[in-house]
Structures are given as structure tokens and as C-alpha cells.
Amino acid sequence: MRSYKLLVTLGLAAATVVGCGDLSAPGGGHVRDDDTAERARRVAAAWEGSEVARAWQRDYYLLGDAVQLPDGAFHNDADKRAYATRNFDLRTPLPDAPKKPGRIRWTDGEALTLPLTSARAAYDKLDRGESPGPALTVTGARLGDMTVLTSRGKATVPAWLFTVKGYDTPLKHIAVTPPKLPRPPIGAVQQETDELVPLHGLNTVAQDGRTLTVLAKHGACDDGPAVDVLETEGSVVLSASIRGTSDGPCTSQSLAKKVTVRLRRPVGDRILLDAFTGRPVPPHRQAARPTQ
Incomplete structure (x- = not known):
């Protein structure tokens, strides 16, 4: 697994990539590294039944744009x-x-x-x-x-x-400020790799609750990002990765693409989590929205 360090964002590129498939089920939409799949399972397990999960479902935390x-x-x-x-x-x-x-x-x-x-x-x-x-x-x-x-x-x-x-x-x-989310029950991954990077944020959720659009990181010399899903009873864990990275010379750019993720059932009141950070996926701010 080659280490892949994303530098300061110099630009954003818009595209739509479909990344779906339950990490916990064989034959999912994208074959993942075993360590990455295990990380998603650990994140889901840490949140299941935790006090912070109860707070998430009890209080007011914004997922869309303010x-x-x-x-x-x-x-x-x-x-x-x-x-x-x-x-x-x-x-x-x-x-x-x-x-x-x-x-x-x-x-x-x-x-x-x-x-x-x-x-x-x-x-x-x-x-x-x-x-x-x-x-x-x-x-x-x-x-x-x-x-x-x-x-x-x-x-x-x-x-x-x-x-x-x-x-x-x-x-x-x-006109109302959401409370600060309590400390999450699991920490972030220490280093970004091709197999697991943090998400930029949640862009949209379709009316049916089954189609999410997130903004995922990638670089200037790869095939773009992919996002895989682990669905449990209480959470939806999203694992972002970078496909087809090149070992040759490349400019130091951090780009982003819209990735459409389709769930097996509506997200409902389940917590949408980033496997890398171990935290809820933040809303993606309009000020940084990529040019269409």
C-alpha cells in the first residue's frame, strides 16, 4: 500500500463516480483492502450504542448546508x-x-x-x-x-x-446554532494512504434517502476517488480511497470529485460516518463547491 500524502488544495474538479457495495458482504461493488474493511467495521462497532450516538439521535446536528x-x-x-x-x-x-x-x-x-x-x-x-x-x-x-x-x-x-x-x-x-458534538468513540487514522483518505464532506442526500453525494479527495495523477459503504442497523460508514495512482512525476495537487453512493435502504436516522476520521461526515460548504 503506497503512502499518498494530499497537499494543500489547489483546485476542485467536478465529476460523478458511483461507488457502492456493503463492505461487510462478499461481492460488493468495490473490492477493498482487508485492513480498510476492518477499519470500517471498527468504526461502526465503536459508535453502536455509544453515548455520542445517543446524543446524535437526540439533539440537533446539521448535515446540510447552513x-x-x-x-x-x-x-x-x-x-x-x-x-x-x-x-x-x-x-x-x-x-x-x-x-x-x-x-x-x-x-x-x-x-x-x-x-x-x-x-x-x-x-x-x-x-x-x-x-x-x-x-x-x-x-x-x-x-x-x-x-x-x-x-x-x-x-x-x-x-x-x-x-x-x-x-x-x-x-x-x-438562525440556531447546533451544539458541539461530544468526543467521538474512536480516533482518526494517523496516516492517509491510497486505500483510505478522509472525505471532504456530504454534498446532497436524495429525496428517497438512498442516494448520497459526497465530495472525495484525489490527486492529479490517478483515476479518481472511490467510496465504499458498510451499512449497519445504526450507521452508514463511508470509506474513501484513491484509484490508479501513478508512481511517476506528478504535480502536488489535492483535487476533489463528487461521488454518488447508493445505499441498500434509506439512511433514515442512521449516523453517516467517515471511516478515516471516525466522525460523522460533515456537510460540504457551498463556498467551496466545485465548478460545474
Whole structure:
């Protein structure tokens, strides 16, 4: 197994690769190294019945993006660049956080109340650019809601709705902060190899809950990433690897591709885990989304 060190990300490349197959079952979609398969089983076993797993299913942990863009975003390259560099121009007063708590509502009828953040706090997470280039102009802000994917399934959460000049629908940002996840029950792998690398994050989950799109690492001189699956009763462990690496000269680039993973049954309330880190797969932020 050749060691494969991924350096600082210099670019992202978009593609779709299908990687599926239960690591625990013979004849899966991708034949994996025995050590990698064992790692996935260890991660699943560590989380099964753990206190952190109970917290994951009890509390509110965001799996989707904290931001939802306006319909039709973006109209032009200037707006795309403005959002990619997080360059905003505020042309309106921002409301304070309401004194009453916000209510998170799941589709099964369960609910949870948490303090609301202010519009200023949400805006400051959006506007991080200091570039003299193009900017998105915000002309209004009000409290509303948005639907997001959480560790307990889809939920309607309070959100700040920012009016963006030139767009008919608002840009939304969640107005409740998820709690910090407790220490995971298993540590990360110490070294990246071709057979196991960390994922960039979760990109999308299809309506049926059986098709996931994740962003996986690879380099400039290989055949791209693959992602394999170990499905258990309480978790879905994703193991990312790099296919067809070359021993010849190669530029020091870390790229990423979208990988579509199909499950045998909907993810539901199972925990989506990264075999490398031993942690839940984080949401992939829109600011770093690869160019289509």
C-alpha cells in the first residue's frame, strides 16, 4: 500500500463516480483492502450504542448546508465570484435576535427549542470577503424558516432571510446554532494512504434517502476517488480511497470529485460516518463547491 500524502488544495474538479457495495458482504461493488474493511467495521462497532450516538439521535446536528441560495442563483459570473469570495455589501439595518427561543420541528412531529442568533451573527458568517471585486448587495433581512437535513432527518428550522438585490427569493441562513458534538468513540487514522483518505464532506442526500453525494479527495495523477459503504442497523460508514495512482512525476495537487453512493435502504436516522476520521461526515460548504 503506497503512502499518498494530499497537499494543500489547489483546485476542485467536478465529476460523478458511483461507488457502492456493503463492505461487510462478499461481492460488493468495490473490492477493498482487508485492513480498510476492518477499519470500517471498527468504526461502526465503536459508535453502536455509544453515548455520542445517543446524543446524535437526540439533539440537533446539521448535515446540510447552513445556507440556502436564492432561486436561480447565480445570474452571472460576477455574482458567482462574489459568493465564492464571500463578498457582500450591506445596505439595510439588521434586526436583533428575538428574545424568545427558536423552535426546530422534525417531520415526525418531534420538536426542540434553542436560542436564536441575531441577523448580524448570521450575516457576519456570510460576509467574510475583503476583496475589491464584485459583491452581492443585501437590502433587507427578516426572520423566517428553512428546511434542512439533520442527524434526526429533515427539519424546519428558524432562519434569517436576506433579500439580495436582483433576486426574487431570499438567501437563507440558519438562525440556531447546533451544539458541539461530544468526543467521538474512536480516533482518526494517523496516516492517509491510497486505500483510505478522509472525505471532504456530504454534498446532497436524495429525496428517497438512498442516494448520497459526497465530495472525495484525489490527486492529479490517478483515476479518481472511490467510496465504499458498510451499512449497519445504526450507521452508514463511508470509506474513501484513491484509484490508479501513478508512481511517476506528478504535480502536488489535492483535487476533489463528487461521488454518488447508493445505499441498500434509506439512511433514515442512521449516523453517516467517515471511516478515516471516525466522525460523522460533515456537510460540504457551498463556498467551496466545485465548478460545474
